[in-house]
Amino acid sequence: MIAINGKIFTQRMSGLGRFAFEVTRRLLDAGTHMVIYTPNKPLHDDYQSLANWIHRDSFGMHPFLWELFRLPVLLGKSGCSLLWSPANIGPIFPGVPHYLTLHDLTFIHDATWMDRLPRLLYRTLIPLICKGTEYLISPTEVIRQEVLAHLPEKPAGHVLMCHQGGDHVPLRDSSPPEQPLDSEKYFVFLGNIDRRKNLARIVDAWALARKKVDQPLKLYIIGAVKFKGNYSIDVEDASIEIRSNLDDAAVFALLSQARGLLFPSLYEGFGFPMLEAMRSGCPVITSNIGAMAEVAGSAALLVDPHSAQEIATAIVDLCRSDELHGKLVGMGFERQKTFTWDRTAHYYLDLFSRECR
Structure with missing residues (x-):
């Protein structure tokens, strides 16, 4: 069984949440046995379709600390064979094979792009978290190369790349509109x-x-x-x-x-x-x-x-x-057409299946 770090599902949907939701939904549609762990916060309305698979922890702890330190305790009791963290952060010592999607390395770039405290935390914690992962998955080859350069101790074969999708948006007919665009x-x-x-x-x-x-x-x-x-x-x-x-x-x-x-x-x-x-x-x-x-x-x-x-x-x-x-x-x-959520989810399903065999 696969465990998912579901902290992102307690927040309003953003780009990271969109990614986590689209892949998780397709894994469930494929019949994947999984449990989604969340801290002691309500599931956000944007993700109510996942409610049947949510295990909401009753232990009171700040969500950021929860995924670092409390989540491994739950995993130790779960019998899950791996953990997937879809949104950059996960446990430092997960206790099971940990697959982390690392979307970017903003914190190593221009210091003005982040507030000082979050930047310091990310610069300190991300290398520690990544050290304890089985695989890191980046959304583009550009980011994969950044990860390899920033974390040279990570074997290249364990830093992977999988493009994400865009077909959550209805496809407009590709023919030109019958009426011209507005004058403005x-x-x-x-x-x-x-x-x-x-x-x-x-x-x-x-x-x-x-x-x-x-x-x-x-x-x-x-x-x-x-x-x-x-x-x-x-x-x-x-x-x-x-x-x-x-x-x-x-x-x-x-x-x-x-x-x-x-x-x-x-x-x-x-x-x-x-x-x-x-x-x-x-x-x-x-x-x-x-x-x-x-x-x-x-x-x-x-x-x-x-x-x-x-x-x-x-x-x-x-x-x-x-x-x-x-x-x-x-x-x-x-x-x-190159970027579909089915293709992304299939990649992750194949990756997880290797661990679960």
Whole structure:
């Protein structure tokens, strides 16, 4: 039987939660025998379909400490043959073979990307946790290579890579809309406000682009309800609107008619918004570095994320050229086919099955 570290399921669904949920649901659909352990907190509404497999611990402990120290106690009594931790953190001494999905190494990069205390904790704990794992699984080859460089004592054969999916988003018909887009073209930024998302430079690029486009433009910043790392931006431009608390259906509806997604991040582990946009028929402007370039391939406009001018040029090109817009929509539809949750779950199922034989 497989044990899952389910702390992530007590929190509102995020990118990590989406990954954990989509893979777990498919493992259950495949008939996998498992139990999902959670700390003494209610299961979040986003994950109620998993309720029948949840073992909620009655022991009162902070969730962060719970997965480090209390979870191994439960595993020792469970008879489970392995533990999967899907969201970066797990026990230091698990007591059973531990498979950890490590999504990124943000904490080893720019010190301004995280608050000081979380960064210090991650820099200290992640190497200790990884030392006790059987396998580490990264979402992109870029991150896998980072892990190998940062944890040289980990055998390369035990640091794996499995791309994630994007087909939780309804697929829009790839044919062009019968009606033209609204006269006011709009772009979308999707994500939290923190420095690595590069939003301040996006705002600068937006100002440059608007000077070169002779028609109304709008930029919707979606989901950026939390300012991270003591970081904020001033948005005084009336053409920029922050929209928060939108459900998935509303977000995907906005993407389906957007002129483009602005996603020139400085660093990502994977980058779900790119696939969500591609499945919605929305062209993508993203970075020419790291996981963004790996996931987008040639199906996006790749720009230097440090150059507001390059980002602005891509915005202008996409505004002016219907041919370019249509080409990127078609290429995006083809590219997103590579990334399915069934494929991801099948990889994990095969990996776990080797241990359970």
